[in-house]
Amino acid sequence: MPPRGADPRALTHGVHPWPARMHPHTAKTLLAVANPGAVADPFMGGGTVMVEARLASRRAFGSDLNPLAQHVAWARTRVVNAGWVARLNDAAGEVVLGARKIRSTRKVPKPLVAHHGDWFDPPALATVWAISASIGTELSPIGRMLRLALSSIAVKVSRQASDSIPKIDRDHQWVAARAVERRFTARVAEIGRSLLQFERVASDTPEPHFAQRDARIRPPEAVDLAAVITSPPYPGVYDYAAHHARRYWLWPGASRPERGEIGSRRDAKRKGGANLRFAYRDSMEALLTAWLEGLAPEGFCALVIGDGQTATGPVPVIPLLEQAATAAKANIVGVASQPRRQYGPGGNVKRGAQKFEHIVVIQPQ
Numbered sequence: 001m002p003p004r005g006a007d008p009r010a011l012t013h014g015v016h017p018w019p020a021r022m023h024p025h026t027a028k029t030l031l032a033v034a035n036p037g038a039v040a041d042p043f044m045g046g047g048t049v050m051v052e053a054r055l056a057s058r059r060a061f062g063s064d065l066n067p068l069a070q071h072v073a074w075a076r077t078r079v080v081n082a083g084w085v086a087r088l089n090d091a092a093g094e095v096v097l098g099a100r101k102i103r104s105t106r107k108v109p110k111p112l113v114a115h116h117g118d119w120f121d122p123p124a125l126a127t128v129w130a131i132s133a134s135i136g137t138e139l140s141p142i143g144r145m146l147r148l149a150l151s152s153i154a155v156k157v158s159r160q161a162s163d164s165i166p167k168i169d170r171d172h173q174w175v176a177a178r179a180v181e182r183r184f185t186a187r188v189a190e191i192g193r194s195l196l197q198f199e200r201v202a203s204d205t206p207e208p209h210f211a212q213r214d215a216r217i218r219p220p221e222a223v224d225l226a227a228v229i230t231s232p233p234y235p236g237v238y239d240y241a242a243h244h245a246r247r248y249w250l251w252p253g254a255s256r257p258e259r260g261e262i263g264s265r266r267d268a269k270r271k272g273g274a275n276l277r278f279a280y281r282d283s284m285e286a287l288l289t290a291w292l293e294g295l296a297p298e299g300f301c302a303l304v305i306g307d308g309q310t311a312t313g314p315v316p317v318i319p320l321l322e323q324a325a326t327a328a329k330a331n332i333v334g335v336a337s338q339p340r341r342q343y344g345p346g347g348n349v350k351r352g353a354q355k356f357e358h359i360v361v362i363q364p365q
């Protein structure tokens, strides 16, 4: 359990939202018990393990199905100096001025309004679009970091209830153009400060490798790994692809990665609990088969994972992992579990079947 007061947003850990992020303390603790050598996180999300691996001077391979993950993990692991951060802040000011010009001379494209009009107040949509156009499509490191800042505020300036509730907020308050500009420049400044804190502790450490990839496929270069430290989706709990729906249009070439998403809540609703369990167990078997092969002797695979949920109740995840491990010719060699409270719509603690979060350590037989 992370010590009381351990800040989950320390250093660069808070530069961009990602639902169900791993606590940095958990990543750090698991890295500390692995033998020396490279590590991998095939469900890297916003890149918590990548940040901590860099801090521990380990080579690291991070991948995720979601195209945004690469950008977020890239940003969180940048080592830059004060001059670069000053240029970033200057560029943000220029981008805002450029965006005002764009707004005064061009109209928001109709397809964008058709697609996103319900989700943003009109001045907010126009300003986010104009800032994006002003950044330009070339992804230089500064351009990429500015886009990251815009992406990180996209839900806050929209009508979406929150990052993990992709529904219209019934108590939404109007967002004006200047509010978007202010949030954008403030975010860039905040990211700059986080990057400088990171630089103080991470200079001279190896850059991680990033890829957009299905976790069930291991890249051929990821071999001789001291550990795979990762947090797969919990069965039937989240729709990661949908959570970032306000953001894909801000990233050139990015599309919503629904196909291939493991354990989505959407599939649990559509296919029902039994199918979810089968599909989830098969996915975990494929994951373990691929990655256990890449381990060095005494290497391990640590999964930070929680019990799932379907309409008919909780889905205990350990039996599914036991079956998957056996099929992948592996053993579960350690489990640590903690109860998790469940909250109802009014914020009250729900009664009923208890759910747990676990750290599960698996090694080849």
Ligand SMILES: C[S@@+](CC[C@H](N)C(=O)[O-])C[C@H]1O[C@@H](n2cnc3c(N)ncnc32)[C@H](O)[C@@H]1O
Pocket: 018, 019, 020, 021, 022, 023, 042, 043, 044, 045, 046, 047, 048, 049, 063, 064, 065, 066, 069, 213, 214, 215, 216, 230, 231, 232, 233, 234, 240, 241, 260, 261, 262
């Ligand atoms: C619990 S989150 C990981 C959070 C991450 N540890 C962090 O700290 O930000 C699970 C991740 O699994 C990814 N995912 C879902 N299905 C996947 C698949 N088939 N292959 C790779 N990633 C997948 C989601 O995009 C999501 O980022």
